[in-house]
Amino acid sequence: MMLFKLSAKNIAKSIKGYAIYFFTLILGVAIFYVFNAIDSQTVMLDVSKNTSDIIKLMTGMLSGVSVFVSIILGCLIIYASIFLIKRRNKEFGVYLTLGMGKRKISLVLFFETLIIGIISLIVGLVIGTAFSQLMSRVVANMFEADMRKFEFVFSRSACIKTLIYFGIMYVFVMVFNTWTIGKCKLIDLLNGRKRNEKIKNKNSIVCIMVFIISCVVLGRAYYLVTVGVNELESSMDILIPIMLGIVGTLLFFWSVSGLILKIVMAKKSTYYKGLNSFVLRQISSKINTTVVQMTIICIMLFVTICVLSSAFSIKNSLSENIQKMCPADVQITVGKEVKNDVTNNKQVKVKSILESAGCKIEDEFSEYVEYDTYKTQKLTLRDVVGNSYNEIAKTYKGITLNSQEDIMKISDYNKVAKLYGQKTFKLKENQYLVVANFQGMVQLRNIALKNGEKIKLGGKEYSPLYRECKYGFVNLSGNEENSGIIVLPDSALKNAEVYDSTLVGKYNTAPKDEIIKNNDRITKIMGKKTYNMISINTKMDVAEACIGIGAIVTFIGMYLGSIFLISSAAILALKELSESTDNKERYLMLRKLGTDDKMINRALFKQIGIYFMFPLIIAIIHSVVGLKFATTILAIFGKVGLLGSIILTAVVLVLIYGGYFLITYFCSRNIIKER
Structure with missing residues (x-):
């Protein structure tokens, strides 16, 4: 009990010296709790199933990161303990001179670490709990969630995790302090401050x-x-x-x-x-x-x-x-219909599938466009870059150019571009252009286009209309991922085999609930059909x-x-x-x-x-x-x-x-x- 009182007095007396230590511990505890409490804070948020799954994935990843964070904080706390012990070398030397054994000095440090740990945990958890309520609003705003069901939440799981992780850290600190005191010599403690590097x-x-x-x-x-x-x-x-x-x-x-x-x-x-x-x-x-x-x-x-x-x-x-x-609002792509007799496979259109299921396209969409995409082994990226391959290979080491190119008719691309509010183009019968927006591939393709590389398809040669890629895309996406689409005159693809067909459209309805219903209905219709390739992107x-x-x-x-x-x-x-x-x-x-x-x-x-x-x-x-x-x-x-x-x-x-x-x-x- 006497040693405990001595520890408490030491902390009270040296509170200014402990300021950085306390500040760091409290910040560490608060931040640790806040990021591990996100899961509990989002329980009351009204979000969709997909959003809920994303939040669960995020909290799982944050939980894994917490292990790494705890190691960093543990090393930091041990480093801080070295500073505190070093600062009190003379004090410990006096204790030894007065007859106090190293075991009792270790107990004094044990109680001090315990007291500091308890105080920092309590204060840190209080601050963390307060800030976690703010964090929940940040999460809700980020996910556009309904906050009407929100209420104050204290995360028991985050609290327990914080107590366990920091408890383990403090145990290591206590063991380290005991080991440090055990190896100290009286003369080093008394003269530690006089020894300069x-x-x-x-x-x-x-x-x-x-x-x-x-x-x-x-x-x-x-x-x-x-x-x-x-x-x-x-x-x-x-x-x-x-x-x-x-x-x-x-x-x-x-x-x-x-x-x-x-x-x-x-x-x-x-x-x-x-x-x-x-x-x-x-x-x-x-x-x-x-x-x-x-x-x-x-x-x-x-x-x-x-x-x-x-x-x-x-x-x-x-x-x-x-x-x-x-x-x-939606993009639906289908490939060839699968038949038992593969020789009778034929390309089906999205519009015909929807209408056969009783879905009226004009009632469903205010605007829509159907277009076809083509691919052939006779036109790969390597074929497109032509004689510029060696120059590209020097700049982009290790790159492979064997992928088949996406090809579109100029009329189809212009229909999509008009729907999207993008620039449309005109091509002569012997010209082609490349539309792309992924900067890495744009730079690569521009090397070949700048050199005026021609392409061959169906026994005919085509020259580039522009000496650089033009900005454009057809797929709905969250980022600029179009690595390149070869746009050719309609006549160049007159007898070509369609790779897939796509319908992209804007719904007549605006409310979010109605859009969700439309997406679900279309997904259900398309899910009943069997196709070689199908994707629905909303x-x-x-x-x-x-x-x-x-x-x-x-x-x-x-x-x-x-x-x-x-x-x-x-x-x-x-x-x-x-x-x-x-x-x-x-x-x-x-x-x-x-x-x-x-x-x-x-x-x-x-x-x-x-x-x-x-x-x-x-x-x-x-x-x-x-x-x-x-x-x-x-x-x-x-x-x-x-x-x-x-x-x-x-x-x-x-x-x-x-x-x-x-x-x-x-x-x-x-x-x-x-x-």
């Missing part, structure tokens, strides 16, 4: 050489994810620029850390201004550990910026694409899929991004608080030399600012290149506008990263004022 003066020539190497390595990594992205032949090749980026960043910090002091020292007016010399020496005093930590923190901040910006951007792009890429299904993908990416991105951001900021904050604790005597010496508190506080602000800004600036530079690569990868989701997402990410960075900076500064200021 030796400043290793690095050779300037070596630093310059390493700096040049780091720039070359980073330059190669930047090249591979921008101009040379086509050199990455497989998904595993992406590991090459990642590893180059990590190594280059480590070498950069190592070289710059050895050059900054010498560069500033060479400029006497700056070095001897105010307490600049003291600040620079303070930064250099922990140079060995700072290099590795700066690299880790920089990479984590880089991941945070890219993940958050990309996640927000995907969500916005998918939402915008729904109207643009789904200009009709605007409502596409919208739900887009919203689902956007929600999954957004929530996972927010979850991981916030944890990475908290972890990187907390590591920096704890490092700086440890520095302030170790250097109390130095600041006391400055006061004895006549330095006022204003100058000392300014010097402390500069020191902490450099630590926080240095990895952030490098991470931002990395992110400029990383986001350009992300834009290329995310082109499948349409035009990805990053400006709004970057602004939102910047706001999150300022709030969390800036918040940690301010807390660190004020806590450090209080530490160096302690007598």
